[in-house]
Amino acid sequence: MSWAGHAERAALLACAGVAAEVLFTALTQPSGKRLMGYSYAWMFPVYALLYPGFRLLLPLAGAWAWPLRAALYAALIMLVELLTGLALRRALGEAPWEPSYRGKRYCALGLVRLDYFPAWAAAGLAFEAAYRLLAR
Secondary structure, eight states: OOHHHHHHHHHHHHHHHHHHHHHHHHHHSOOGGGOOOOOOTTHHHHHHTHHHHHHHHHHHHTTSOHHHHHHHHHHHHHHHHHHHHHHHHHHHSSOTTHHHHTTOTTEETTTEEGGGHHHHHHHHHHHHHHHHHHHO
């Protein structure tokens, strides 16, 4: 497959990730009946990392039982959230999601919400399904 084909698939997964984040924030943060959700432009390249991530992971872990894959995906997503958050903090002075994470009980370094582990596990399986669909 050409580089352009891989870039297109990464962009599609990034769009799915940003859309899922908008839906998640609409459902989990108070905004009344309007269900206003949001994301950050910075998240597009972060979610685009899903494509090469699954290209590397599935040959190794694709046959594992789904609970093990879900836990692996959640842990890796949170690691990437931490690393990209640190990079954005260094570049911008603060990661875009830091203000909404600040002061939360299970927040690590102001960048990762450990209580979101189950949500990231479910999202990881959904992203895996999307990747498999795109890889056909």
